[in-house]
Amino acid sequence: MEKITLNIDGKEITGEDGMTILEVARGAGIDIPTLCYHEKLEPYGVCRLCLVEIGTPPRTRLVTSCVYPAADGLVVKTRSERVIQTRKMLLELLLARAPGAKIIKDLAEEYGVTKARLRKTATFCILCGLCVRYCAEIKKADAIGFIGRGIEREVMFIPEIATESCPPCRECFPLCPTGVLESNFRLVQSLLFKK
Ligand code: SF4
Numbered sequence: 001m002e003k004i005t006l007n008i009d010g011k012e013i014t015g016e017d018g019m020t021i022l023e024v025a026r027g028a029g030i031d032i033p034t035l036c037y038h039e040k041l042e043p044y045g046v047c048r049l050c051l052v053e054i055g056t057p058p059r060t061r062l063v064t065s066c067v068y069p070a071a072d073g074l075v076v077k078t079r080s081e082r083v084i085q086t087r088k089m090l091l092e093l094l095l096a097r098a099p100g101a102k103i104i105k106d107l108a109e110e111y112g113v114t115k116a117r118l119r120k121t122a123t124f125c126i127l128c129g130l131c132v133r134y135c136a137e138i139k140k141a142d143a144i145g146f147i148g149r150g151i152e153r154e155v156m157f158i159p160e161i162a163t164e165s166c167p168p169c170r171e172c173f174p175l176c177p178t179g180v181l182e183s184n185f186r187l188v189q190s191l192l193f194k195k
């Protein structure tokens with residue numbers, strides 16, 4: 001693999017061609033928050049919490065670091081004012097969706113977000129897709145999937161597959177950032193699962 005060098009937060013950081021910005025940054029011990037990223041899964045780029053600012057003023061822009069390819073000479077800021085403000089906004093939204101989730105509460109506290117200003121119905125699922133992707137990509141079971149679009153979008157166990165596959169597996173439960181997956185499983189368990 002060809003070596004590349006990025007400037008991240010003012011430091012020269014070396015990575016390899018083919019890595020994302022997130023991988024290079026984390027490899028150097030630079031903390032970037034993530035909620036939908038998992039190193040064993042294909043990047044999904046949906047929570048947007050990992051956003052960073054790239055380029056040099058006045059030509060800079062925000063990109064999601066878990067999907068954006070690292071490139072030689074790229075200038076990256078992981079905690080610029082613009083990044084912090086956007087992360088705060090995202091955390092307000094996430095807090096409204098999943099008010100009790102520890103990881104979100106901790107991040108909100110770190111970024112000085114005290115309450116969800118946005119009025120959203122708490123669904124407790126942040127649609128990160130970790131459960132769906134883990135089941136599809138690692139377990140090759142497709143026992144859980146997304147249904148609906150827009151604000152109707154939600155995660156659902158697929159009864160025909162889940163009745164057999166889920167009870168002995170449950171490997172996706174610890175991946176869920178909000179814990180709602182296991183709660184939902186318990187709710188539908190009595191209806192769907194015999195084991
Ligand atoms: S149930 Fe949990 S893991 Fe699955 S999409 Fe929702 S928040 Fe993510």
Ligand code: FES
Pocket residue numbers: 033034035036037044045046047048049050051064065066067
């Ligand atoms: S971790 Fe990058 S978008 Fe969620």
